[in-house]
Amino acid sequence: MPDHTLTSLDDLVALYPNPIAPASVAKEIDHVDANYAALIAASPFFVLATNGPDGLDCSPRGDMPGFVRLRDAKTLLIPDRRGNNRLDSLKNILFDNRIGMLFLIPGYGETLRVNGTATLSSDPELCAGFAMAGKLPACVIVVAVESVYFQCSRAVVRADLWNLAAQRDKRSLPSAGQILRAITEKNDKVETFDGEAYDKALPERVKATLY
Template sequence: MPPHTITSLADLETLYAQPAPASLAKEVDYLHPHYRAFVEVAPFCLLSTSNATGGDCSPRGDAPGFVQVLDDRTLLLPDRRGNNRIDSLRNIVTDPRVGLLFLIPGINETLRISGTATISTDPALLERYTVDGKPPTTVLVIAIQTVYFQCARALVRSHLWSPEAQIARSALPSTGTMVATLSQNAIDGEAYDRELPERLRKTLY
């Protein structure tokens, strides 16, 4: 074990003060109306899942309120078209525990929800999420266990919503460059970049 490594809860807790009272009061086991307001306007969230060998965290996004509130203990999340790796769904089949972190443009607080998920192909749920005649393949039905809002410090420190903090896409390797390199040029990077805008337009749903 490397030196200065924390290996017990007792050692960890000696490093930190007691939790602030507000941090304990704001955690509940249902979707309070104040928290529901966050979910209903959020266009983006991160979905975390786990399996026997590790974990996964993936982005989910759509029109504001794309995560729908079925009731104060249940959320619905459509699985929109993607790359078909279905890493998150594979994890949920074996371990239903999930975490969601909601982000709202311009708002520095984030909302954290933990619970368990089941994967549904209920025609009524798929129809509920149909866009341009295209339903999602599945919908996650998430049973809420805890809900908590994170304070603004992380987003304030990062200047996440500040226009001055934005980085030009050209400052980083293009998607085509990355897939070409990682595939050892089995994938044509220039063609990938050239076709990407149209491919995204056609495959959003």
């Protein structure tokens, strides 16, 4: 059988003969301008991509709109809220400080991409500025912005992402407890999770540990 694996830039480019759209180039800048700042301020959710010694990681980050703040046009500040303490993203940043961010805004078709480098700060004054429900973030991710640009709405439109009528009934999908039980009952090195008890306690546990 013929091998259709792409192995060269020439092979790749040949599949996309149309020239790059002018807007695709013009939209990318090296700082956060007023329009891009408005999108960041409106976003309650972004995905953080990092690289580390164990490979790539993609982590969801969410809070009330405006939780990612601009220190200036070249700097973003992100509080690290409570999570599972795996610290995948943070450990990766210590190893390789390059990051990518993809912001989403409910009801808005375009997404926003930000690339840059990151450092971690536990400065008490900086952390205090992100206090929520009386709790401080353990640290703040400080992002040095290198490129910013919006992504067109095609992916969101194809996914019908913001259509409330298209939302799945969560009961039709495996729950967190079911997933944990299925994995652990096949692993003789760990105790099998009580999936039903885990699911029952999860909503209150999430509520109590948001911050």
